[in-house]
Amino acid sequence: MGDALARAMWERYEPVHAIVYFAPESRQAAADLGLRGFWMSYFALRAAPLGPVAAPVVTASFHVFHPDRVARALPDAWQYTTPADALAARLAAMDAAMRRLYGADAVASAAMAEAADLAWEAALAADTADRVLGAANQALDRPDRPHLRLWQALTTLREHRGDGHVAVLVAHGLGPVEAMALKAAAGESDATLLRESRKWDLTAWQEAENALRQRGLLAGDGSLTDAGAALHAEVEARTDAAAALPWRTLGAASAARLADLLEPLARTVLGAGLVPSGNPVGLTGGLWESSQPSSG
Structure with a gap:
């Protein structure tokens, strides 16, 4: 148990968490706050648990964005809204988006409540020492409505995993752009999308x-060398290991039950085409592939 389970759980909760980035309800909620454009909305809603922090704090926490991308959004966003109002807006957006995607019956179901309680238990078990985004989300109040409790718990787990991933990258001497180039070479994401969305020239x-070539990790044609593939696999394995404690604490049977409950929710998001192909997150596993419409 542990590392493999952490990977399997991530594949199931990441799409549900990602609703907040791609649902039109999120864009509308941000616009209603007065936030201007996608990126100001993205940084304000995601960084809101940290409080009204300055751009360098968010740049460091999010790791892969060019400082200029963040600085164009923060701290200007806090002239239009507050972190507390941004948190309320993102929950309201998730309420509307999840009701639309899953339907009123699913949102009100016993299965949703069970998934929410299991996910919340796992999120409370997340070890947050040196994990700023994970800790900030874990400290938020417990939503009363099960579907929002589920989303917030999954967001805590997602940011906990992301904090651990950044620590692994730093330990392996991979800066923001090198980390993205390695990811793209491994086929997890589109290189141009990564570079342009994170605002690197x-x-x-x-x-x-x-x-990466000087380290023997990248071949002349841009593909991974054997050493590069090994390092990529090592980074992913260590990321899984760093994310395993919540699932060990929850226990194998309860984690497996939560995985079963999350799978149809994840498939609904992926099947709706809400998460773009070549997405920066790197969702390329079987769950993603089997949820895509046939091209035939």
Whole structure:
């Protein structure tokens, strides 16, 4: 148990968490707050658990974004709203989006309540020392409505895993652009989408690729060498290991039950096309592939 289970759970909770980035309800909620454009909304809603922090704090916590991308959104966002109002808005957006995606019956079902309680138990067990985003989300109040409790618990678990992933990248000497270049070379995400969405120019990307080549991780054609593939696998394995405690604490049987409850929710999100192909998160596993519409 443990590491493999952490990977399997991530594949199931990441799509549910990702509703907040791609649902039109989130964009509308942010616009209603006065936030301007996708990126100001993204950074304000995701960073809101941290409080009204400055751009360098968010840049460090999110790891892969160019400082200029963050600085265009923060702290300006806090002139239009407050972190407390942003948190309320994102929960309201998730309420509307989950009701639309899953239907009123599913949202009010016993299965949703069971999933919420299991996920909340796992989130409370997350070890948050040196995990800023995980800790900030874990400290938020417990939502009364089960579907919102589920979403917030999964968000805590997602940010907990992300904090651990950043620590692994740093330990392996992989800076933001090098980490993304390695991910793209492994086929997890589209390189152009990663570079442009995180606002790095082509020169910075090429410098990162050259640095990976000098380490023997990237071949001349941009593919991973054997050493690069091994390092990528090591990073993913250590990320899984760092994310395993909540699931060990929850126990194998309860974690398996939660996985069963989450799978149809994840498939609904993926089947709706809400999460774009080539997404920066790197959802490329069997759950993702089997949920995509046939091209035939």
